[in-house]
Amino acid sequence: MSDSSRHPRVVVITGASAGVGRATAQEFAAHGWRVGLVARGRAGLEGARADVERRGGTAMVLPADVADAEAVAQAAQTVMDRWGRIDLWINAAMATVLAPVSEITPDEFRRVTEVTYLGQVYGTQAALRHMQRQGRGTIVSIGSALAYRGIPLQAPYCAAKFATRGFLDALRAELLHENSPVRLTEIHLPAVNTPQFDWARNKMPYKAQPVPPIHHPEAIARAIYRAALEAPREVWLAGSAVQAILADAAAPALVDKVLARQAYSGQQTEEPDDDRPDNLFEPMDDQVDHGASGRFGEAARPHVSAYRPARLRAGAAAIAGLVTYGVVRTLFDLKEKDRNTRSSQR
Structure with a gap:
């Protein structure tokens, strides 16, 4: 009998009461894992616990605000005290504000960060x-294509995602220096159908929406499960994320202009947004459980492709090398041809 069958593996997931975190908890439960659920909303956490148990897993509810370092540390200690191990930790909690930079307050910037x-x-x-x-252990960061390319109306969120990439780059080098067995993986997501578009603070006139193509959170969760086990350096999910990242790398000024024209309307529906509560400072699922999905289910895709940027970069480097070789070879041939022509004219 393997160690994992005698002692079920343990994953802790932040942001587990809704959205991608909730769907990821369901996916790991279906594979027999013990799942620690970290979030603020009590009703959402209890709903996530029920999901995990229905799928054959064991759940531990860990109410905590991830912005509170002591509360997060205590959640980890509680898991260790009860289950004796943490094999995998997934950071999926997030917050955002939909508004131009000029209309975002210092407190709002601070809270999103x-x-x-x-x-x-x-x-x-x-x-x-x-x-x-x-x-041993693996730490997974749930990121976004917006960790590579900032977009209008989400400056605090984009900046936080950029910062996370820098933090993980530094930590990864430290772990290599220490010959640590702990693995780090970043998974960058496309648009996902989650409740956040009805929860996030919105200062725009119309309701928020994800920029299509949109994906079901369950599809994202399946990809997260696979990536967490294999633990590559990075995974980019969906062709739309790959296109956004590579387009910005190739032509950032052009992408600036495209986003300036399209990103305002692309992030809003045509339905006016009423004055409503949001989850920036208080949870929206403390009294009512909203589940994993949002209101864009009919438009959401049930599957998502996973891409390894290391392979994409290797392919791009090979292509660039071939192109460079071709250009150099052509110039060399032209130079030889010109030399031979001059020789024959003598």
Whole structure:
């Protein structure tokens, strides 16, 4: 009998009460994992617990705000005290504000940064303490194509995602220096049908929407499960994410102009947004469980492709090398031809 069958593997997921975190908890439960559920909303957490148990997993509810480093550390310690191990930690919690930079307050910038960036830092630190002692473990960061390309109306969120990439680059080098067995993986997502578009603070006149193509959170969760087990350096999900990242790398000024024309209307429906509560400072699922999905189910895709950027970059480098060789070879041939022509004219 394997160690994992005698002692079920343990995953801790932040942002587990809704959206991608909730769907990911369901996916791991279906594979027999024990699942620690970290979020603020009590009703959402209890709904996630029921999901996990229905799918054959064991759940532990860990109410915490990821912006509170001590609360996150205590959640990790609670898991260790009860289950004795953390094999995998997934940082999926996020917050955003849909508004131009000029209309976002310092408190709003701070809160998005504390949840979306520092929440990843605190979760990673909490997991790392225990994984280094136990001599194994994987930490997964749920990122976004917006970690590579900022877009209008989401400056705090994009900046937090960029910051997370820099943090993980630095940490990865430190772990290599220490010959640590702990693995780091970044998974960058496309648009997903989650409740956040009805929860996020919105200062625009119309309701928020994800920029198509949109994907079901369950499809994303299946890809996260596979990537978490294999633990490559990075995974980009969906061709739309790959296109956004590579287009910005190739022609950022052109992408600036496209986003200036399209990103305002692309992130809003035609339905006016009423004055409503949001989840920036208080959870929206404390009293009512909203589940994993949002209101865009009919437009959402049931499958998503996964891409390894290391392979894409290797392919691009090979193509660039061939093109460079071709150009150099052509110039050499032209030079030889010109030399031979001049020789024959003498």
